[in-house]
Amino acid sequence: MNKKVIHKSGKCIYCGNEKRFSREHYLPECLGKFKGFETLDDRICKECNGHCGRQLEDQFCRAGDIGFLRYGLGIEGKKGSEKVNPFERGSSGSSPLKMKGKPSEQDGEIQLQLVKGSRDGRRVGVDYISQVILHTESGEIHHVLLTKMTEAEELRAKIEELNIGKLKQVNLITPEADRERAEKITAIFPELAEAKWENLPMSGETFTRTEFEVTDKYFRAIAKIGFHYVLKHFPHFRGDEEMFAGIRNFIFNGGPIQDYVTWSNKQIIEQIKNGYCPTTFGHVILARANEHLVWCRLQFFLGPDTVPLVFKVVIAQNKPTLLYDITSGHHFSYYEEVKDGFRGIMDTLNWIHKAPTN
Ligand SMILES: [Zn+2]
Structure with missing residues (x-):
C-alpha cells in the first residue's frame, strides 16, 4: 500500500x-x-x-x-536494527556496561551479562561473558573480556597494553557455546589446554551490580x-x-x-x-x-x-x-x-x- x-x-x-x-x-x-x-x-x-x-x-x-533495562526487557526499535550487545560494545563515546557478580568463590567477582529480553517479572536472566582472569605474582587480578576478539594475537596485544607483571595463574571463563572460540584465542597460554574445566553454577541466584x-x-x-x-x-x-x-x-x-x-x-x-x-x-x-x-x-x-x-x-x-x-x-x-x-x-x-x- x-x-x-x-x-x-x-x-x-x-x-x-x-x-x-x-x-x-x-x-x-x-x-x-x-x-x-x-x-x-x-x-x-x-x-x-x-x-x-x-x-x-x-x-x-x-x-x-536505559541501555541496561532496554536490553534486559528486549525492547527494540525499528525492525531488525538491534544487533548491539551493550555489554560488549559502548556507544557514541560511552563504555560498555560492566555487570559484576560472584557466582563462585574461587575467582572473586567476574563479569556477567544480561540475557537479552530475559526479564520475567521480577527475575532477569544473567549469563557468563567469555573472559580470562589474570593473577599476577604481585597479587593483582585483571579481567580481560574476549568479546569481539577472534585471534590469539589480539589477546596478546591487549595483555601487553595492560603492562602487568609476571603471571602466576590464568583462569578462563566461557559459556559452553563460546568455548571453541575462547580456547582458540587463549592458545597463547599453553597451560590452559592442560588445565581442567570446572563447571560454574548455571542456575541459582546471585547478586550483581552494573557499572556504566x-x-x-x-x-x-x-x-x-x-x-x-x-x-x-x-x-x-x-x-x-x-x-x-x-x-x-x-x-x-x-x-x-x-x-x-x-x-x-x-x-x-x-x-x-x-x-x-x-x-x-x-x-x-x-x-x-x-x-x-x-x-x-x-x-x-x-x-x-x-x-x-x-x-x-x-x-x-x-x-x-x-x-x-x-x-x-x-x-x-x-x-x-x-x-x-x-x-x-x-x-x-x-x-x-x-x-x-x-
Ligand atoms: Zn535545521
Whole structure:
C-alpha cells in the first residue's frame, strides 16, 4: 500500500533555515512504538533532526541504565536494527556496561551479562561473558573480556597494553557455546589446554551490580526528549523563541549539564512514594509551564520493583513572559508483547493534579 506523506515546510527551530520538516520522534524510536504517539512534524529540519536526535539517542538507548533495562526487557526499535550487545560494545563515546557478580568463590567477582529480553517479572536472566582472569605474582587480578576478539594475537596485544607483571595463574571463563572460540584465542597460554574445566553454577541466584559511564550526550538526549515533548504538547510555543536559546544550544552543542538536567528521587507520581509500583514497565513524562519556569520531568523504565531516578530538565527560566499555567503528563506503558505492531500504549497521566509544583 502506498501512503502519501505530505511534508510541511518552514523555519527550523535549530538552524533557522527555511526547510522541509522531518518527523521527530520526541520519545526515541528505540524505546518502541506506542499506540497513540504522534511525532513532532513541523519544527525541525532533516539535518538538525539527524544531528540532535540520532547521535544523542544512540548513546541514550544503548548505554547506562536505559541501555541496561532496554536490553534486559528486549525492547527494540525499528525492525531488525538491534544487533548491539551493550555489554560488549559502548556507544557514541560511552563504555560498555560492566555487570559484576560472584557466582563462585574461587575467582572473586567476574563479569556477567544480561540475557537479552530475559526479564520475567521480577527475575532477569544473567549469563557468563567469555573472559580470562589474570593473577599476577604481585597479587593483582585483571579481567580481560574476549568479546569481539577472534585471534590469539589480539589477546596478546591487549595483555601487553595492560603492562602487568609476571603471571602466576590464568583462569578462563566461557559459556559452553563460546568455548571453541575462547580456547582458540587463549592458545597463547599453553597451560590452559592442560588445565581442567570446572563447571560454574548455571542456575541459582546471585547478586550483581552494573557499572556504566555515559557522556554529556546522554543528558542532552534527555533534554531533547523534554524540550520536544513540551513543543508537541504545549502548542503555545514554537521552540524558536529567545527563552529557549539556552536549551537549544545545550541539546545541539552541549554545555554545563547541571544548568539544564538534574536528577533526584523526587517522584512524579504521588503513589510511588507510598510504595505502589506499576505492574508493567513504562516511561513517565510531565511538563509544566508557568510565569516562572518551563520544565519537564522524565522517568524511564518505571516498573515492577524498579523505581529509577527522575530527571528534571529546565527548559526556560527567568520568568518567561507567559500569562498562563499549563501542565501536560503522559505515561508510555509497555504491553506484555507486541500487539498490532505496537510495543505499548501512550496515555494521559491522570495524577497531574498532584504534580510537584516546581
Ligand atoms: Zn535545521
